[in-house]
Amino acid sequence: MADAAIRTASQVLELPAPLPLDGGQSLSGVRAAYETYGTLNPDKSNAVIIFHALTGDQCVASPHPITGKPGWWVRMVGPGKPIDTDRLFVICANVLGGCYGSTGPASLAPDGQPYAMRFPVITIRDMVRAQVALLDALGIEQLHAVIGGSMGGMQALSFAANWPERTRAALVIASTARHSAQNIAFHEVGRQAIMADPKWKGGDYYGAKGPDNGLAVARMAAHITYLSEEGMHEKFGRKLQDRDAKTFGFDADFQVESYLRHQGLSFTDRFDANSYLYITRAMDYFDLAEEVSGGEGSGRLADAFRASKARFCLISFDTDWLYPTIESRTIAHALNAAGAPVSFVELSAPFGHDSFLLDVPALDRVIAGFLAQ
Amino acid sequence: MTALRPDLAVIAANVAPGSRVLDIGCGDGQLMAELRDRSGIDARGMELDPHGVADCVAKGLSVMQGDADTDLADYPDAAFDYAILSQTLQTTKRPDLVLDELLRVGRKAFVSFPNFAHWKVRASLLWNGRMPVTRLLPIAWYETPNIHHVTVRDFRELVVAKGYGIEGEWFLSGDKYIGPAAAAWRAEHAVFLLSR
Numbered sequence: 001m002a003d004a005a006i007r008t009a010s011q012v013l014e015l016p017a018p019l020p021l022d023g024g025q026s027l028s029g030v031r032a033a034y035e036t037y038g039t040l041n042p043d044k045s046n047a048v049i050i051f052h053a054l055t056g057d058q059c060v061a062s063p064h065p066i067t068g069k070p071g072w073w074v075r076m077v078g079p080g081k082p083i084d085t086d087r088l089f090v091i092c093a094n095v096l097g098g099c100y101g102s103t104g105p106a107s108l109a110p111d112g113q114p115y116a117m118r119f120p121v122i123t124i125r126d127m128v129r130a131q132v133a134l135l136d137a138l139g140i141e142q143l144h145a146v147i148g149g150s151m152g153g154m155q156a157l158s159f160a161a162n163w164p165e166r167t168r169a170a171l172v173i174a175s176t177a178r179h180s181a182q183n184i185a186f187h188e189v190g191r192q193a194i195m196a197d198p199k200w201k202g203g204d205y206y207g208a209k210g211p212d213n214g215l216a217v218a219r220m221a222a223h224i225t226y227l228s229e230e231g232m233h234e235k236f237g238r239k240l241q242d243r244d245a246k247t248f249g250f251d252a253d254f255q256v257e258s259y260l261r262h263q264g265l266s267f268t269d270r271f272d273a274n275s276y277l278y279i280t281r282a283m284d285y286f287d288l289a290e291e292v293s294g295g296e297g298s299g300r301l302a303d304a305f306r307a308s309k310a311r312f313c314l315i316s317f318d319t320d321w322l323y324p325t326i327e328s329r330t331i332a333h334a335l336n337a338a339g340a341p342v343s344f345v346e347l348s349a350p351f352g353h354d355s356f357l358l359d360v361p362a363l364d365r366v367i368a369g370f371l372a373q
Numbered sequence: 374m375t376a377l378r379p380d381l382a383v384i385a386a387n388v389a390p391g392s393r394v395l396d397i398g399c400g401d402g403q404l405m406a407e408l409r410d411r412s413g414i415d416a417r418g419m420e421l422d423p424h425g426v427a428d429c430v431a432k433g434l435s436v437m438q439g440d441a442d443t444d445l446a447d448y449p450d451a452a453f454d455y456a457i458l459s460q461t462l463q464t465t466k467r468p469d470l471v472l473d474e475l476l477r478v479g480r481k482a483f484v485s486f487p488n489f490a491h492w493k494v495r496a497s498l499l500w501n502g503r504m505p506v507t508r509l510l511p512i513a514w515y516e517t518p519n520i521h522h523v524t525v526r527d528f529r530e531l532v533v534a535k536g537y538g539i540e541g542e543w544f545l546s547g548d549k550y551i552g553p554a555a556a557a558w559r560a561e562h563a564v565f566l567l568s569r
Contacts, residue, residue, distance in 0.1 A: 332437055333447045336417075336437070336447070341435040342435055342437070343426065343430045343436050343437065344436075344438055345423050345426040345430070345438045346423060347423055348423065362424070365427045365431060366427045366430050366431070368431070369427065369430045369431025369433075370430050372431070372433075373433040
């Protein structure tokens with residue numbers, strides 16, 4: 001299998017300076033766990049960052065550290081693949097606030113106890129700031145591209161808007177420039193499910209059994225938003241799970257129930273509940289126009305990109321109702337108004353928001369073409 | 374590089390170097406790539422078909438997926454030196470309004486279209502009483518995207534009625550030029566350069 005040939009390395013960097021945060025605090029001793037693929041060329045001009053999504057991790061094309069499953073974007077990243085590691089040096093870091101080796105609520109605070117809810121509330125821009133510090137440490141002045149889907153797309157936008165001289169291109173897939181009321185509402189359901197679990201204990205559950213039930217419900221609610229209605233219908237319909245008739249009870253009679261319960265439960269093996277709270281909060285706070293205007297709320301999205309000389313490519317999917325096409329189109333229009341070179345395309349795929357992770361050949365073509373420049 | 378379609382070659386030869394261009398209905402980006410590579414022109418595109426957009430992105434071109442009937446409204450006034458609409462006017466819902474939009478977002482506009490008064494079209498109607506299916510209009514009436522057929526005379530009349538200027542006009546049969554006198558019935562393609 002070609003994937004075996006990827007040159008990969010796992011590393012953890014401790015940032016040399018305290019990281020200032022949008023909330024006004026700063027964090028010292030921040031660690032960034034990251035994975036690299038391919039080889040950095042001598043003039044350090046072939047690097048790209050892939051920003052991962054909400055529950056993603058740095059193992060974009062290497063086995064998952066807990067589940068052992070193949071990397072989450074192994075179909076896109078590797079030798080000869082659209083994000084071609086024969087040519088590009090790919091960096092993917094676990095986000096600030098995450099639970100795969102980067103500093104987050106489960107990390108130990110200076111007092112030797114986990115931060116838990118003492119961890120400061122962070123923003124998308126804080127996550128990006130940590131990765132800019134990583135680039136500084138690697139001595140990479142300018143990236144060939146920043147790439148991200150979903151929350152990764154938000155980070156790519158924030159990077160291009162706030163550090164415009166540090167990338168030549170930005171590829172934003174199935175994403176948005178701000179979280180909508182509906183987006184925030186779904187996240188709030190998830191957070192309340194976690195906090196309502198008695199095992200959450202105000203976040204101080206480390207060393208004991210965590211709020212698995214709450215976290216599983218949060219994942220179940222979120223998972224629905226990642227699929228399309230028609231995709232779900234096609235996969236499950238009203239089919240019953242391992243039985244011939246309804247039980248007139250509250251077991252998982254339907255296949256879709258069984259599937260969601262499985263998704264929820266398996267998620268608790270690989271994700272920290274407090275990380276889920278902090279990362280969803282960061283997404284809810286994301287409003288790029290506001291972020292760049294200094295929080296006054298009067299910012300125009302186009303102004304966010306005034307200083308950028310990067311090429312942009314926005315991709316949406318016709319069945320994605322979490323971050324629907326109109327969100328990508330809005331970003332593309334803002335970029336047009338700012339005079340930036342921008343391409344936008346809505347691709348047809350049946351998988352809803354998750355389309356960016358799945359087999360969509362047109363996506364491969366667009367990504368390969370955009371990065372080949 | 375494959376040779377440009379004759380009407381596109383006319384446009385490519387007449388766009389001022391260094392200008393900013395919006396190619397509406399840019400297809401796979403052939404004209405845009407030619408403009409960029411040959412004349413250093415900053416060309417942007419709009420294309421309805423996602424496959425066309427993908428082809429363009431693969432060529433390093435900047436293209437927005439969009440519809441000429443509705444999505445030109447998103448561009449500011451005079452954002453481009455030229456707006457180009459090749460072989461697309463006859464497929465729009467309101468060609469008259471699209472024309473206004475072209476000359477709002479572009480200071481000038483190239484418009485090319487198949488001439489519905491070409492003698493073969495006339496003959497088909499006259500002798501057979503049937504909607505023509507020709508080399509340039511190859512699709513039967515019920516499935517053709519060409520919903521607003523137009524002739525050279527019709528177009529010129531609309532332009533004059535709207536008070537726009539005609540800065541250039543080219544008429545083609547295959548890849549041969551036709552003089553304006555015989556254009557009304559001998560031209561397969563017409564290309565106009567308009568100004569506000």
